Amino acid sequence: MKTQNFGYKKLYIDGQLIDSASGEREDIICPATGEVIAQVAKAGKVDAEKALLSSQKGFKYWSKLSLEERTTWMLKLRAAILEKEHELKTAMVHEMGKTYAGSQEDIDRLTEALEWYPNAMKNLREEQIPDYEGTHTHKMISKPAGVAIAYLAWNFPLLNVGYKIGPALASGCSLIIKPSSLSPLSSYMVGEILHSINFPAGVVNILAGSSREVATPMTTSKIPAVITMIGSTQTGQKVIADSTTSIKKLGMELGGNAPFIVFEDADFETALNLAIILRFHNTGQICVAANRIFVHKNIYDKFLEAYVKRASELEIGFGIKENKGVFMGPLASSQARDRMFELVEDAVSKGATLEYGAKIPEDLPKGGYWMQPTVVSGITTDMKLFREETFGPVAGIMSFETDDEVLELANDTEFGLASYIFTNNHNRIERFTEDLEFGEIQINGVKYAIYLPHGGFKNSGIGHDCSHLALEDYLVKKRVSIAL
Template identity: 80%
Template sequence: MRTQNFGYKKLYIDGQLVDAAKGKKINVVCPATGEVIAEVAKAGKEDAEKALLSAQKGFKYWSKLSLAERTVWMTKLRTAVLEKEHELRTAMVHEMGKNYAGAYEDIEAVINALEWYPGAMKNLREEQIPDYENTHTHKMISKPAGVAVAYLAWNFPLLNVGFKLGPALAAGCSLIIKPSTLSPLSTYMLGEILHDIDFPAGVVNILAGPSGEVATTLTTSKIPAVLTMIGSTETGKKVIADSTTSIKKLGMELGGNAPFIIFEDADFEIALNLAVVLSFWNSGQICVAANRIMVHKNIYDKFLKAFIKRTSALKLGFGIKENPEVFMGPVVSRSDRDRMFELVEDAVSKGATLEYGGKIPKGFPEKGNWIEPTVVSGITPEMNLFRQETFGPVAGIMSFETDDEALELANDTEYGLASYIFTNNHQRIERFTDELEFGEIQINGVKYAIYLPHGGIKNSGIGHDCSHLALGDYLVKKRVSIAIKY
């Protein structure tokens, strides 16, 4: 299993590629082999402060450009990203273990966001407000909010960037991007692309480093007007608590615990195929993964048997371009793999059955973070596999008997991001649409796109990524009232 070395990557601050102030570096480790495949500059407090001043200056310039002028730059960046597609996809395979096909999702998110959001911004309409006494005219106008800071999760390194970069730039905001230290490589490479095309200085800044130094400095500063993130609920709570040095707009896509509910009248093959994909694609490291698969008792045995068969046929491996048959790679870190084993052990100790997997596969590098795709049946609400966001390749399956039971089980979580139901009963669809406590309800299929809102309720977040709704995170509203002269 041969890896590639990507060398050393610098911070991107104020339009320049620079070393960290203290000269420190982060080793980027390939989860497939445990080998160091790159070094990136390790930012600290001083670098975060420089990024804030840079973004402040960048906002003054960028917000004054017309949308047409901003669009020219966004199109230039889109073209440059496409030219580096293979290098970026290869970097993501190496830094977090996804397969080459999966890495295209990240590229697609960036290029779609850079193309779609200028049009979405152009299509925003000023709201006209009636005046009931006929003494004034009133309208609401939108203006860029200011400097935005984006904290990003490691599971989709560039997809997460695209979800923030597109609306922020289209709205007229400058942006500081802090990728995870687990997978910063491709984001730092984006910084190189921005530098190569002479993107306006300070409009985008990229740095990774310890949250205690970098994130705390950024979050507590009074410079940012917007804090946006993709990450865990616990991290979201910390960001909210630290942000109160000033009033900031918050946009957060946080943890999920998606129910995947299959009724006996569902299209069995569609539900089965999507259950497998949403359990093991990206090694299950997806916020909208099928976390709790709930199957009606009349088809439970049939489904479980078929699900195990499909799972056992998945190709595990290092998903570089030369290995297109690979479906699932390793998990991102050794601690994450250990957490998978702990979830399985807890479930089995409380009465669940390990049906398949749950072991370290043979024939793979010992220093890699490999685990077999795993199936656990008979899970219950007392188990951590039911309660926690799995975020790994362990599928928990349970049966239910009535619609009331399915609803109660589905909503029995602090999270409220994605949910899935498969049924052809229209009355049931209407009821579940009304009563499921999730920001997304997908029925008899799954679709995500840059123009479709993505967001959660309860402890799963604030606001939305994607769609025109994301622009709202980066805009402030002004009311303009003009007296009518008689």
């Protein structure tokens, strides 16, 4: 199982590819083998300050361009990314362990965002406000907010870039992208692409480094007008606290703990198939994964048996292009894998049953962070597997008897991002649509797209990624009143 070496990648600041001020570099480890597959420039406080000043200058230029001019640049970037599609997908496979087929989603969302958001911006309409006394006309107009900073999670390296770069650039904001230090490689390669097409300097800056040296100085700075992120709730809370040096707009897509509810009248095969995909796709490292699977007692045994069989048949491996049958790769880090075993141990110690998995496959590279797909039944509300976002290939399944019971269980979480229900009872659908405390309710199927809003309740975040609603994070409103 051979890895590819991607060499050394530099920061992209002020339109240039540069070393960090300190000269520090960071090794990027392939989670499938444990081997070093690249080095990247590791940014520090000096680089963060340089990026802020560059973005401030970039905003003054970019915000004055017409939407048509911004669109031309965004489509030029889109075309250049598509030319490097294979290299970018291969980088994602190596830096965080996703499959080559799975990396297509990242490319699709990034390139769609660069094309879709200029059109969404074009379709924004000025709001006309009636004057009840007939003395004035009033309208609301949208203007770019200013410099935006995007802190990104490691699980979808380029999809996450797309969710931020599309609305930010279309709105007229400049953008600093800080990818996770766990998977910055493909983001740095986007910096190389931006440099190759002579993208306007300062409009996009890309740098990775420690939170203390990079994120904290940028968040506490008074330069940014917008802070947006994709990550854990704990990190989001710290960013919010650090941001209060000035009044900033905040957009946060944070943790999830999605209920996946299967009633006895559901289409059994559809529910089973999606319960597998939504738990083990991307090795379960997805904020909208099926975290807690609730199955009606009348079909529980049948569902559990079929689910264990399907999970045991999933092919695990290094998801390079040649390995087309691989469904699930390694976890992204040794710490992530250790946590999976801790969740399983906690559940079993409190009475749950390990149905399958919780082992390290013997036929895969010893240096990789491998784990079998794992199924645990009989979970209860006192288990970490019920309370915490799993973010790995461990499925927790429990039975229920009544609608009231499962609704209470589903809502019994601090999170409120995605939820899934499978039933053909229309009255039940209406009730659960009304009473589930989640920003997304998907019924008898699953769909995500750049034009569909993605956001949560409670500790799952503020605002939305995707759709026209994402533009609101990067725009401010002006009221214009004219006396007649």
